[in-house]
Amino acid sequence: MDYDVIIIGAGAAGLMAAAAAGQRGRRVLVLDHGEKAGAKILISGGGRCNFTNRNIAPDRYLSANPHFAKSALKRYSQNDFIALVNKYRIAFHQRDLGQLFCDQSSALILNMLLDECGAGSVDFQVGLKVGPVCGAGPYSVDTEDGPVTAESIIVATGGLSIPKMGASSYAHFTARDYSLGVTEMRPALVPLTFTAADLDFMRVLTGIAVDAIVTCGKTTFREAVLFTHRGLSGPAILQISSYWREGQEIFVNLAPDTDVTAWLIERKNQRPKAEAKTVLGELLPSRLADGLAALAKLEHRPMAELPNKALATLGKLVNAWKLLPAGTEGWRTAEVTLGGVDTAGLSSKTMEAKSFPGLFFVGEAVDVTGWLGGYNFQWAWSSGWVAGQHA
Ligand code: FDA
Numbered sequence: 001m002d003y004d005v006i007i008i009g010a011g012a013a014g015l016m017a018a019a020a021a022g023q024r025g026r027r028v029l030v031l032d033h034g035e036k037a038g039a040k041i042l043i044s045g046g047g048r049c050n051f052t053n054r055n056i057a058p059d060r061y062l063s064a065n066p067h068f069a070k071s072a073l074k075r076y077s078q079n080d081f082i083a084l085v086n087k088y089r090i091a092f093h094q095r096d097l098g099q100l101f102c103d104q105s106s107a108l109i110l111n112m113l114l115d116e117c118g119a120g121s122v123d124f125q126v127g128l129k130v131g132p133v134c135g136a137g138p139y140s141v142d143t144e145d146g147p148v149t150a151e152s153i154i155v156a157t158g159g160l161s162i163p164k165m166g167a168s169s170y171a172h173f174t175a176r177d178y179s180l181g182v183t184e185m186r187p188a189l190v191p192l193t194f195t196a197a198d199l200d201f202m203r204v205l206t207g208i209a210v211d212a213i214v215t216c217g218k219t220t221f222r223e224a225v226l227f228t229h230r231g232l233s234g235p236a237i238l239q240i241s242s243y244w245r246e247g248q249e250i251f252v253n254l255a256p257d258t259d260v261t262a263w264l265i266e267r268k269n270q271r272p273k274a275e276a277k278t279v280l281g282e283l284l285p286s287r288l289a290d291g292l293a294a295l296a297k298l299e300h301r302p303m304a305e306l307p308n309k310a311l312a313t314l315g316k317l318v319n320a321w322k323l324l325p326a327g328t329e330g331w332r333t334a335e336v337t338l339g340g341v342d343t344a345g346l347s348s349k350t351m352e353a354k355s356f357p358g359l360f361f362v363g364e365a366v367d368v369t370g371w372l373g374g375y376n377f378q379w380a381w382s383s384g385w386v387a388g389q390h391a
Contacts, residue, residue, distance in 0.1 A: 001138055001149050001150060001151060002029070002148045002149050002150060003027045003028060003029045003123075003148065003149070003150040003151075004021070004026040004027045004028065004150060004151050004152065004391075005018075005021045005026050005027070005028045005029070005150055005151070005152045005153070005154060005391045006028075006029050006030075006031065006139070006141055006148060006150040006152075006153050006154070007021075007028060007029070007030045007031070007153075007154040007156055008031050008032075008130055008133075008141065008153065008154070008155050008156060008157055008170065009030075009031075009032060009155065009156035009157035009158060009170075009171075009363070009365075010030045010031075010032035010034070010037035010038060010124065010126060010156075011032075011037075011038060011039075011040055011041070011156060011157075011158050011363065011364075011380070012038070012040065012041055012113075012363060012377055012380035012381065012384070013156040013158075013362040013363025013364070013365075013379075013380035013381075013383055013384035014030060014032070014154065014156030014157075014362070014363070014384065015030070015037060015038060015110075015113040015114070015116075015117060015384070016113065016116075016380065016381045016384030016385050016388065017154045017156060017360075017362055017384035017385070017387045017388040017391070018030045018117050018120065018122045018388065019113060019116035019117045019119070019120050019122065019388065020120075020384065020385045020387075020388025020389055021120065021122075021154075021387075021388040021389075021391050022117060022119070022120015022121055022122040022388075023116070023119055023120040024120075024388070024389070026120075026391065027121075027123075028117075028120060028121075028122045028123065029122075029123045029124075029125065029148060029150070030117070030122055030123070030124045030125070030126075031125050031126075031128070031130045031141065031143060031148075032124075032125075032126045032127075032130075033126075033127070033128065033129055033130055033166060033168075034126060034127065034165075034166045035126060035127045036126065037110070037114065037124065037126060038110040038113065038114075039165055039166070040158070040162075040165065041106055041109055041110045041113075041377075042106050042107060042110060043106070043165075044106055044377070045101050045102070045106060047105060047106055048101040048102045048103075048104075048105065048106060049101065049102050049105075049106035049108075049109045049377070050095075050099050050100065050101050050373060050374040050377070051081065051085065051092070051100055051101070051102065051109050051374060051377050051378075052078040052081050052082065052100050052374045052377060052378045052381070053078060053097070053098045053099055053100065053373050053374035053375055053378065054078065054094065054098035054100065055097065055098035056073060056077065056078045056374075056375065056378050058070045058073060060370060060371045060375055061073075061368050061369060061370050061371075061375065061379065062188075062242055062243075062338060062368075062369045062370075063343060063367050063368045063369065064183050064342065064343065064344075064367055065343045065344065065367075067348070068343040068346075068348045068367075068368060069348075069368045069379065069382075070348070071348040071349050071386070072348065072349075072351065072379075072382040072383045072385070072386045073378065073379070073382045075349075075382065075385070075386050075389075076381060076382040076385035076386060077382070078100075078374075078378055080381075080385075081378065081381050082100070084112065084116075085109070085112070088108070088112045088115070090102060090104075090108045090109065090112065091103035091104065096223075097223070097373055098373070098374075099373045099374050100374055125143065125145065128143050128144045128145060129143065129144050130142075130143055130170070131143065132173070132174065132177065133153050133155070133174050133177070133178075133359070135149075136356055136359075137151065137152075137356070137357055137358040137359075138150065138151055138358075139151075139152070139153045139358060139359065141153070151358055152358040152359070152360065152391035153358065153359050153360065153391075154351075154360040154361075154362055154384075154387050154388075154391050155170070155171045155174050155175075155359070155360065155361045155362070155365060156171075156361075156362045156363050156365065156384065157170040157171045157365055158171070158337075158363060158364045158365055159185070159336060159337025159340060159364040159365060160185060160187075160331050160334075160337050161187060161331055161334040161335060161336055161337050161364075162331070162332070162333075162334070163331055163332070164332075167331070171340065171341055171361060171365030171366075172185070172340065172341065172365070174361075175341040175342070175345075175361065178353060178355070178356050178359060179345075179355065180341055180342060180345040180346075180353060180355075180361075181341075181342030181344060181345060182339070182340065182341055182342060182367075183339040183340065183342050183367045184339050185337050185338065185339040185340060186337070186338045186339060187241075187328050187329070187330050187331050187333075187334030187337070187338070188241060188242040188334055188335070188336050188337065188338035188369055189238040189239070189241060189242060189334060189335035189336050189372050189376075190238065190241045190328040190329050190330065190333055190334035190335065191228065191230060191231060191232060191233035191237060191238065191241070191328065191329045191333060192231050192232050192233075192237055192240075192241055192244070192250075192325040192327070192328055192329075193230055193231040193325065193326050193327050193328060193329060194231045194232070194323065194324075194325060194326050195324075195326045198231075198323060198324075199230075199231060201291055201295065202227050202228070202229075202231055202232060203227075203229050204287070204291060205227035205287055205288055205291060206227055206228055206229045207226075207227065207228075208226070208227045208285050208287060208288055209224045209225065209226045209227075209234055210224065210225055210254055210284065210285065210288065211223070211224060211256065212224070212225040212236055212252050212253055212254050212256060213236070213252070213253040213256045214236040214237060214239070214240045214250060214251070214252050214253075215240075215250065215251040215252075215253075216240045216243050216244045216248055216249075216250045216251075217243065217248065219240065219243045221235070221236045221239040221240055222236065222256060223235035223236040223239065224236060225237055225252060225254075227288075230329060231325070231326075231329075232252075232323075232325075235372055235373075238335065238372050239371060239372050241328055242338055242369060242371075244325060244328075246327070247324075248324075248325075249322055249323065249324050250322075250323050250324075250325060251320045251321065251322055251323075252320075252321040252323060253318075253319050253320060253321075254284060254288070254292075254318050254319070254321060255283050255284065255318050255319060258283060258319075259315070259319070260280075260283070260314070260315035260318040260319050261308075261311060261312045261314075261315025261316065261319070262315075263283070263315070264276070264279065264280070264303075264311040264314060264315055265308055265311055267279045267282075267303065268303040268304065268306065268308075268311065271303055272302060272303050272304035273302050273303070273304065274302065274303055275293070275299065275300060275301065275302060275303070276293045276296075276298040276299070276301070276303060276306060276311070276314060277289050277290045277292075277293035277294070277298070277299055279303060280292060280293055280314070280318070283318075284318070292314065292317050292318060292321075293314065295317060296310070296313050296314040296317055298310055298313075298314055335372070335376070336364055336369055336370075336376050337364055337369065338369045339367050339369070340364065340365050340366050340367040340368075340369075341361045341365055341366045341367060342367055343366060343367050343368065346361060346366065349386065350386055350387060350389075350390040351366070351383050351386055351387040351390075352387070352390060352391075358391070360387040360390070360391055362380070362383040362384045362387045363379065363380040363383055363384060364376065364379075364380065366383065368383070
């Protein structure tokens, strides 16, 4: 046998699994078709890697089995990863909603993981084509440089998002080869797109960001919404995109702390000569206020002339703007993949396939998808670590 463990995919989950297995004394080889390990870590968090979140909780992960993520997240928690970051004296800071970012660069997180792999004497072969997994313990994998064999295989090839960075369906066809299910996959944490009428309105507002509550069905998020030339983006929209399905309406509350109808009626008495758009500009960025007043067909009339019913129409537009997204920007810009290798065939304690001892699936490849804000890296660390303890 060439190795004890072969890990396919040198991303967040694969590197964590490699370090954990290597430090247990296992002989580990990591294979990746990309030229460099950890490419997504480097670009993550705008170059500062939002590496975890203080508020990690299983209910902030989407999966056909909402309980599946519990065990790994408990065994290797955000506090374990924070302790590792502290051990390497990597400076970090907390932003809104418990998100932890590096002060300097994502490269520090990648270097830390590579050092941890070094401490486990992990071998790497990157920039080479990797063939399918064969056998059933021992396993073998064909590479351009010939076949390699190992007792265990950890598949850590991620999801389908950002194909130009080398995303592939390797994990999913491997799962199918071994009779494991794969749940429906969709781009998630992705901007939403709109049809012509809405888009014309949004394009003019490109670059404006507002604190908003976005609702889809029973799910709501309060974070920023950003207008773009393609539609709507920003954290609140990315979050809701994981829950939205074609044909569903979303509601955007652009002034979450104000009952805008009541507020406009009050302002009518105080500023009877002002136009509605000018008054609304006290609450919202003026370009957005102008646009919404125009949508409500109230642009140029003074407040005193507007019946309360008209102000209620504008108030409703601001507090519960109803939109029907046309779709999403798709895999090209999605931060993650919703769905993946069906957890029904995996052990939640070890990430090992129940029917194939020695075959593991970790990270984004698996049907566990976190919220925006460091949740997905934490899943990669936690699932990678537990697999590395057992492979
Ligand atoms: P990941 O995609 O990291 O790694 C998979 C590896 O497998 C890659 O190295 C790839 O080359 C390799 N591979 C794929 N197919 C292969 C094949 N056929 N043969 C050989 N190798 C193959 N999350 C978060 O928590 N905080 C953040 O700040 C961000 N920021 C962010 C920004 C952007 C732009 C994106 C696209 C994503 C994020 N994320 C994030 C999400 C996060 O990057 C993601 O959840 C993890 O990288 C998933 O880790 P994995 O190791 O599972 O896959």
